[in-house]
Amino acid sequence: MPKKSCHVEWIFAPEDVARIRFAFSPIWELVTSLRALRDPARHSLHLPWVRAVRPRLAGVDLSELFALVPLHGYLVDFVTPTPETPMPDFAADLERVRRTSPERAAEEASWVVGSDPHLIERFTADPEAGVARVADTLEHYWETAFAEFWPRIYGLLEADVLRRSRQLAVGGARELFADLHPNVRWHGDRLRVTRPWDYSEPIGGDGLVLVPTAFYWPDTAVMVEPYQPMLLYPATGVGTLWASGPPPAPGALAALLGRTRAQILTALADPTTTSALARRMTLTPGAVSQHLTVLADGGLVTRRRLGREVVYRRTPMGDSLVCAS
Structure with a gap:
């Protein structure tokens, strides 16, 4: 039977x-x-991240985390709560x-299947102590293997949120969910996500939180009651996450604008913020802001405020310069 x-x-x-x-969420990515x-x-x-951090973790006992987060x-x-605010904060x-x-x-x-039963039994025998141990181990794991890489991951996720927010503003829910993931479908007044179990309820409450992810790629995940409804989906561009440095600036464009400004203009293939560009370019936000001001004064990029952030994108003239070079 099918x-x-x-x-x-x-x-x-x-x-809704x-x-x-x-x-x-930094903790979703960490877990x-x-x-x-x-x-x-x-x-x-x-793999580039795994190769970088495995030697550092030789003396770190992650066995209890591995039991609670099976393959x-x-x-x-409880280790991956729905984000409460749009600004991620690991602490x-x-x-x-x-x-x-x-x-x-x-x-x-007790719901976890396929893990070391002795470690699960130890946790459930004294869950208060277990939660404290797990939190301490997560903090050590973050400091040892993740904190220095978070700005790069943050930049990728931020760029995806900006792009998807624009989709929602321009085309509404139907356009937003049309290409979010093959498992996700918008039907009239319902959002359906393919999962190995059934659930159907009004969204209610504070609405749905959409969370892009790099490390859960290429799958989706959901959270339902008692947590706030949440849909985790793969961020666009995960394949470029561990590429070293900013995109190379074409020679002719670099000769015209200077290498740094050419790299910034090339990096604006998708709209982004000063802070995200600064992390990607390994420059200070002040330096990036100065270059963006020059590019904007020259008609190559345009600014638009989105909440508390200012988003930059290439103008048609900027696109023409990058494509021509």
């Missing part, structure tokens, strides 16, 4: 669409990177993990 297709389905009232928001660390062949996009299937939700995420109720943590640990 396998039954299962879906998580959220039903939207008209006002207005409550769709984007965020990204899901554990799978890349254990099975780099399946997560070959992240396949369910991983405990705030970690504090939410520390505040997890022991009862909730023990229940979720």
Whole structure:
């Protein structure tokens, strides 16, 4: 018999669409990177990161984390809470993990399949101590293997959020979800995500949070009650994440504008912010801002405020220069 297709389905009232928001989460990336660390062949996009951090982790005991975050299937939700704000903050995420109720943590640990049963039993026997251990290990793992790489990951996720926000503003929910992921479909007033289980409820409450991810690529994940509804989807451009440095500036364009400005103009293939460009270019935000001002005064880039951020994009003249070179 053919396998039954299962879906998580959220039903939207008209006002719920207005409550769709984007965020990204350092702790989601940290936790899901554990799978890349254990099975780099399946997560070959992240091999440069794995090679860089494995020697540092030789003396770090990650066994309890590996048990709670197995290679396949369910991983405990309490270590990956739905982001509360669009501005990611690892310390705030970690504090939410520390505040997890022991009862909730023990229940979720009991759902994990395919892990070391002794480690799961140890955790569920004293979940309060288990939550504290897990939080301490996550903090050590972050400091040892992840913190220095977060700005690069942040830049990728930020660029995806800017692009998707523009899609939502211009084309509404239908256009936004049309190419988010093959597992995601918008049907009238319903968003359906293919999952190995069934769920159907009104979205309600504070709306749906959309979270791009680099390390969960190429899959989707969802969070449902008692957590705020959340859909995790693969960020665009993950394949370029570990490419070293900014894109090369074509010689003719560099001769015309100077190498740094040519690199900045080339990097603006997708709209982005000064801070994201600064991280990618390994320059100070002040230096990038000065170059962007010159490019904007020359009609090659344009500015647009989006919330608290100013987003830059190439003008048609800027596109022509990059393409011609």
